[in-house]
Amino acid sequence: MRLERVRRVFDNHLVVIEGMDLSVDAGEFLAVLGPSGCGKSTLLRMIAGLSAPDGGSIVTNPSQVQTAFVFQDAHLLPWRNTLDNTALPLELMGIGRDQRYHQARAVLAQVGLAEAETRYPTQLSGGMRMRVSLARALVTEPRLLLMDEPFAALDEITRFHLEVQLRELWQRRGMTVIFVTHSISEAAFLANRAVVLARRGGKIRLDRCIDLPPQRTNDLRSDERLGHEMKLLMGAMEEE
């Protein structure tokens, strides 16, 4: 996927992104870091096709058109149970009931929620709700997964578990992930590559391949190599 001189201006004439160039390889796990209001979420929405750029172009590989989006909060339909929430994208795509339930059950098992399929969102913890949201995104077997600060509202332990789980799912499925976050440690732990955006105009201040082993478990969190990567990312953030 390639962004060429992308420009986005809000209705109040605020230029959020100006002349952004960025390319993302298939199968890459890219973290996008930056201060609030720098255009991270706007960038994600444009890549998803939920809003159009005011200039430039976004070129997507035709084999990657199947896109899924995970929001900051779980945003489940509260009147549907876990299984029906997970199967929702397939339902909207016109897939038959038996097949969509079969696929939804398989992905719920992958995120460790096989036992919770009849529960409603109000009966789930914050971490479980986010896992349902992740399952809902994965059920269509997307080639491109866009995540907008999905773990920001969770407690640290739950977040650590979900980060490890997400990394495993990414490795197993080989999809491209673009992960927007405020958290330097999260970006360094999860991603293969991280870009740090400037406060204004979506300029890229740092574009770095994260030099860490592919298998990432919670043990890595105390590794000095992770600390080094975090330091570099923090340096780019602080320059702001």
Added chain:
Amino acid sequence: MKRFLPPLIPFVAITLALEFAVRSGLVAGYLVPAPSAVFRALLDSRDELAAAMAKTSAAALIGFALSTLAGITIAVLLSSSRAIQRAFYPYAVFFQTVPVIAIAPLLVIWFGYGMKTVIAAAFIVSIFPVIANTLTGLLSTDPALRDLFRLYGASPGVTLVKLRFPAALPQILTGLRVASGLAVIGAIVGEFIGGSGLGSVVDVARTQQRVDKVFAAVLLASVLGLGLFGLINVVSAVTLRHWHASEQQ
């Protein structure tokens, strides 16, 4: 029992206090009848009151059903575009501000004496809360969920049925609760001018100075309003029990 006891206690206390006040002469019986006199009027005129209750119930129910159907349909249309909303919503508000008692004579001219006028009055009085609440609910859909539906190519119709309408259900039911009471009021007002039923019983009993019978008819009208309100509560409990805080306490 725990649910019914709290409202029952003040009802019994007020009834006993009123009975005592009238019997002891503290309150004139020709102004406010003793509860026992109202009970007697209910028994003595039971056939007449039952027939009137049936007519008022039918008119209020039909008026309420029509306002529900029309109100939700209008709200869906209004929510479909900002331009339509700006063009027509002020008229819906204007409709609400016209007092039904002022247009009731017009209804008689248009529909004649009888059931149609009463249904029209019930409909006119009860439609606005349905429109206003449904519209608020339909316009309050979580933008992230709307994005999600767009992402998977859902049509506006599918988005309405699978997202916007269920998300608006708590507000729609709030509108229906308000409308249910108003439909009974509208039916009674309609009957004052152009029909039989409890409104007519009240009007005739008033001219005969039968305050006990007026109270008996008013009591039955309240029971009808409570019945409709209870019906909406049952629908609310069934549809929202799994997911909405209002039904989970």
